Amino acid sequence: xxxxxxxxxxxxxxxxxxxxxxxxxxxxxxxxxxxxxxxxxxxxxxxxxxxxxxxxxxxxxxxxxxxxxxxxxxxxxxxxxxxxxxxxxxxxxxxxxxxxxxxxxxxxxxxxxxxxxxxxxxxxxxxxxxxxxxxxxxxxxxxxxxxxxxxxxxxxxxxxxxxxxxxxxxxxxxxxxxxxxxxxxxxxxxxxxxxxxxxxxxxx
Amino acid sequence: xxxxxxxxxxxxxxxxxxxxxxxxxxxxxxxxxxxxxxxxxxxxxxxxxxxxxxxxxxxxxxxxxxxxxxxxxxxxxxxxxxxxxxxxxxxxxxxxxxxxxxxxxxxxxxxxxxxxxxxxxxxxxxxxxxxxxxxxxxxxxxxxxxxxxxxxxxxxxxxxxxxxxxxxxxxxxxxxxxxxxxxxxxxxxxxxxxxxxxxxxxxx
DNA sequence: AATAAGACCGACTAAGTGGTCTAATTAAGA
DNA sequence: TCTTAATTAGACCACTTAGTCGGTCTTATT
Numbered sequence: 043x044x045x046x047x048x049x050x051x052x053x054x055x056x057x058x059x060x061x062x063x064x065x066x067x068x069x070x071x072x073x074x075x076x077x078x079x080x081x082x083x084x085x086x087x088x089x090x091x092x093x094x095x096x097x098x099x100x101x102x103x104x105x106x107x108x109x110x111x112x113x114x115x116x117x118x119x120x121x122x123x124x125x126x127x128x129x130x131x132x133x134x135x136x137x138x139x140x141x142x143x144x145x146x147x148x149x150x151x152x153x154x155x156x157x158x159x160x161x162x163x164x165x166x167x168x169x170x171x172x173x174x175x176x177x178x179x180x181x182x183x184x185x186x187x188x189x190x191x192x193x194x195x196x197x198x199x200x201x202x203x204x205x206x207x208x209x210x211x212x213x214x215x216x217x218x219x220x221x222x223x224x225x226x227x228x229x230x231x232x233x234x235x236x237x238x239x240x241x242x243x244x245x246x
Numbered sequence: 247x248x249x250x251x252x253x254x255x256x257x258x259x260x261x262x263x264x265x266x267x268x269x270x271x272x273x274x275x276x277x278x279x280x281x282x283x284x285x286x287x288x289x290x291x292x293x294x295x296x297x298x299x300x301x302x303x304x305x306x307x308x309x310x311x312x313x314x315x316x317x318x319x320x321x322x323x324x325x326x327x328x329x330x331x332x333x334x335x336x337x338x339x340x341x342x343x344x345x346x347x348x349x350x351x352x353x354x355x356x357x358x359x360x361x362x363x364x365x366x367x368x369x370x371x372x373x374x375x376x377x378x379x380x381x382x383x384x385x386x387x388x389x390x391x392x393x394x395x396x397x398x399x400x401x402x403x404x405x406x407x408x409x410x411x412x413x414x415x416x417x418x419x420x421x422x423x424x425x426x427x428x429x430x431x432x433x434x435x436x437x438x439x440x441x442x443x444x445x446x447x448x449x450x
Numbered sequence: 451a452a453t454a455a456g457a458c459c460g461a462c463t464a465a466g467t468g469g470t471c472t473a474a475t476t477a478a479g480a
Numbered sequence: 481t482c483t484t485a486a487t488t489a490g491a492c493c494a495c496t497t498a499g500t501c502g503g504t505c506t507t508a509t510t
Contacts (some may be wrong), residue, residue, distance in 0.1 A: 047478090048487080064414035070274050084489045085469080092489095095468065106469065152419060153360045160270045162343045171422055182274060197311045198436075204420075206441035211419055212412030215356060218363045219374050225408060230403075236436075239443030252457075252507090277497060288459045295457090299498065335493080 053091050055081055057102045065150040069099060069157055069165075095163065099184050103168045107151060111172050114139075123185035126237040129180065133210060134230050138216045139215065141222040152211040153218075194242045202240065209233070257295050259285055261306045269354040273303060273361055300369065307372045311355060315376050318343075320383045329391035330441040335385065337414060338434050344418065345426040356415040357422070381407050398446045406444065413437070 061081050074095055080239065092098040121198045137204055140149065151169060158166040166207040180203035189192035213229045263284050267276045274396045278292055278299055320335040323329065326373065330345040355373060362370045384407035391397035 052487085068274065068361060068365065070272065071365055074469085075467085086471090086490070087468065093469095116405075121318075125330070142272060152416075153363065155423060156360045156419050157272060157355045159272075161275055163254035166423060174421075192481050198432070201432040201436045204432045205413060205440075208416030208433065209409060209413040210416065212356075212417075213408075215360050215415055216408075216412060219317065219359065219370060226401070227409045228405035229412065230345070232405045232440075233442055236409075236440045239439055250456095256457080278499085279497080289461095290459050290501090291457075293499065297499095 049091065052083075052087065053101075054183060056083070056088065056091065056098070057106055060098060061106050061150065063097070064102070065153065065158075069102060069154065069162075072100075075172070079179070096162065099165060100168055103165070103172070104156075107154075107169075108172055108175075111149075116177050119179055119183045122183070123187070124192045125183040126156050126192065126241065129183065129206065129229065130233055130237065133233065134205075134226070137213070137222075137226040137229065140217060141226055146239050149214040152214055173207065177207060180206060191242060195242055197240050206233075253295065255289065256287075257305075260287070260292065260302070260311055261296065263308050264302060265354065266305070268303070269357065273358065275365075278302075295342065300366065300393060303369060304372055305333075307369070307376070311358075311373075312376055312379075315353075315355060315380060319380050323383055323387045326387070327391070327394050328396045329387040330445065333387065334434065334437055334441065337410075337437065338430070339407065339435065341417070342423070342428075344421060345430055353418040354413075356418050359415075360419075366418040377411065381411060384410060396446055402445050410437075411439075412444050 056077065060077050063076055063080065066072075067076075074085070076089055078084060088098075092101065101106075109176075113130055114136045118129050129131045136149070151172060155166065155169050155173075156170065181199045184197065184199040184202055186192055188197070188199075190196055194198075208228070213225055217225050260281065264276075264281050267280055267284070271280075278289070282288060284294055292302075296305065318340045319336055322339075323332050326332045332423035340353070343376075355376060357375050359377075361368065362373065385403045388397055388401065388406055392399055392401070392403075397403075413433070417429055421429050
């Protein structure tokens with residue numbers, strides 16, 4: 043019982059440290075030893091809890107990344123009305139933590155996606171699943187918004203979702219290379235313009 | 247004289263093969279030996295022409311990637327009128343080659359940007375410079391569009407450029423993970439909607 | 451044909467890599 | 481306290497990596 047607790051604690055420490063290093067230096071450029079050195083642990087400890095580096099990475103994706111994306115991008119929009127303003131504020135909040143917390147891991151997702159593209163198809167699948175979850179939440183929200191009169195009927199919800207996701211991935215990637223604050227401001231401004239054009243137009 | 251020609255030919259072969267493999271498998275996951283095996287060349291040849299793997303990569307960026315971005319995304323919009331339609335068609339054309347030519351290398355840029363983010367800051371700088379070139383071209387085109395009556399006066403050209411770049415980076419990154427055709431269609435549709443809202447509104 | 455420089459070969463090194471294994475340590479239950 | 485199992489240490493293995501270096505081949509010049 044207590045054993046189990048200790049086990050989980052150690053696993054968690056490894057995962058958190060692993061995510062941080064993977065995010066900073068990339069999955070392939072981070073060695074298992076790098077992670078262990080950071081925590082003053084040994085090879086034995088690592089391979090006692092995880093059976094390979096890849097399985098370890100997948101466990102990080104499923105435990106930490108899923109949760110971060112869900113709590114930052116999915117949950118805030120679920121069931122809410124007025125999709126455009128709620129999506130906008132969830133993205134803005136997410137970008138804000140990214141802006142201030144340099145190693146925030148908030149959207150390590152896009153980095154990992156590009157890194158595991160050709161190689162590691164299994165890992166890539168898990169990452170894409172997370173994107174899918176977000177996409178579905180966006181589409182659902184937009185569809186509901188049509189019934190509630192917040193979104194124009196002619197709007198292609200799938201298209202809007204794909205576009206929002208693309209733009210967000212792109213901005214996060216650019217923010218990683220500096221001048222985050224400025225980019226965030228521009229991004230939100232343009233997103234707002236774009237959304238405004240998708241709202242039902244007043245009759246005139 | 248003839249020597250120089252042979253030298254350049256070999257260097258070019260190495261760079262082309264290198265870009266293809268780097269793009270497919272990532273920079274860090276591609277070994278110099280992988281590239282050499284593909285061309286039936288030896289270590290000696292490689293290090294005779296390039297003094298390190300990193301310098302080799304930079305030469306690829308400056309010779310091949312710059313040129314591709316320039317010819318696909320910068321040149322088509324330079325000096326033209328009607329920025330929105332010309333930008334749209336340049337992006338669509340670029341996505342089309344990406345869609346049909348699986349290893350098109352067209353925008354390896356975004357992959358490399360994310361891979362060299364934390365590590366390889368020097369390489370990252372060169373990549374960002376290319377983005378800057380594109381950004382400037384977009385902004386210039388939009389500004390000119392205002393004078394010519396294609397773009398509404400109140401539009402923030404910087405913001406639009408940043409947003410377009412973000413969306414394009416994001417879509418390219420997603421296209422790398424499959425169903426490219428569908429994504430391309432959605433992307434262009436939404437881009438058009440967005441652009442429409444930035445055009446001068448007819449008086450009514 | 452002789453020479454010299456340009457271009458290339460490939461064995462080798464040193465520093466990692468993921469992963470295994472045995473032994474030591476720690477903690478739990480009797 | 482003694483035993484047993486959970487956990488960690490760290491030496492070790494086979495393999496890969498970027499980069500070196502003395503030697504060989506090719507080509508142009510004389």
